[in-house]
């Protein structure tokens with residue numbers, strides 16, 4: 454496309470070298486800057502017009518998706534094509550469920566694989582296919598997965614023209630339901646069951662990407678969570694949810710203009726980064742709680758100012774088992790430590806606390822929450838019921854509030870409002886509880902009912918193919934089968 458040097462088109466810059474900028478198209482197709490190893494972030498964050506943010510009734514999820522993506526994509530995808538992408542990507546939405554007068558659950562599991570990653574993966578699949586549409590040869594996506602990402606990506610690309618997907622997963626190291634979700638695709642999505650670990654899968658994929666002779670024959674691409682086209686669509690539901698809550702919370706809570714605090718159960722921190730974008734665009738969100746399991750790298754960073762990536766620890770909320778969160782790099786490129794501390798409170802919870810949280814949420818509200826959402830529920834419940842007040846008065850963390858490690862003595866800008874009970878909370882429920890049925894049963898004595906789309910996969914035939922953790926074998930397979 455013709456582009457003047459002073460063009461106002463949105464560009465994306467490298468987190469490691471701000472002078473390197475690319476178009477949206479390049480950012481989507483490249484994923485990351487292969488020379489610097491940096492990730493792409495928008496050069497500036499556009500704001501939504503107040504006429505849009507104040508519309509009554511609140512715009513639909515798709516309307517928000519369209520308006521927001523227009524700001525980030527500008528001329529690179531014409532409006533009618535963009536609308537088609539939005540409609541095709543989001544045949545589902547993100548409903549808000551109130552569970553008590555000051556708590557709302559934003560349900561992000563209504564997509565085909567019952568996890569929030571559907572939002573990002575489906576939008577990415579369609580924008581990639583769009584930018585790839587004039588190529589004669591198909592684009593081959595290789596993904597290594599330790600669980601949820603693979604099914605979201607496989608499902609997102611399923612049936613998308615011009616793109617083929619190969620998923621690699623470690624044999625015996627993912628849950629039976631996850632394996633079913635990965636191994637039952639046909640058509641343009643294939644899966645390889647690798648005799649080895651997740652790291653072996655990742656190594657095969659990385660070696661393929663750096664294999665010049667293979668790349669001469671096949672057009673390869675990755676579809677991992679660092680792609681900017683997965684981050685953008687996650688901002689849509691923060692805007693949607695926060696507008697819906699602003700609309701109704703004065704009636705539910707009887708509070709006059711309460712502040713909205715959003716709790717995000719986090720692993721790689723892509724979801725929280727999307728929330729920060731939404732807030733910067735004008736979503737009525739006052740602050741965030743970054744809630745993790747025992748993988749406390751980011752809460753520790755907020756508490757100490759030191760960022761220390763480490764290896765991950767296995768927990769009940771396994772999609773959050775990340776010791777070196779990739780999107781930390783984006784957060785620190787967008788905000789100073791001090792700015793982050795003003796907006797975000799850190800929180801963490803161990804496995805015993807997580808089970809207890811599933812139980813307490815169910816006992817007190819009747820809502821069945823999954824282990825990831827449970828971490829968020831407990832974080833919010835502690836914060837609203839005194840954690841901020843004791844922090845402000847300089848009291849040390851009392852027993853039974855293990856999570857306050859990350860917030861100790863560093864109160865976010867909104868702490869006073871919470872202590873004064875002028876806040877309402879939005880919890881992100883990132884997966885359907887039926888995906889973690891056993892843990893839920895342990896906690897509350899019964900299993901959540903399984904949505905039909907999950908049940909259906911259970912009866913499909915397994916089509917995965919065995920593969921050794923051996924690059925020569927993997928390469929030969931790729932050349933023979935793609």
Ligand SMILES: *Cc1c(COP(=O)(O)O)cnc(C)c1O
Pocket residue numbers: 568569570601718719720721722723724725772773825883884
């Ligand atoms: C991936 C995932 C998360 C973590 O999201 P990040 O963007 O990596 O922080 C949380 N919950 C569930 C269910 C997930 O699948």
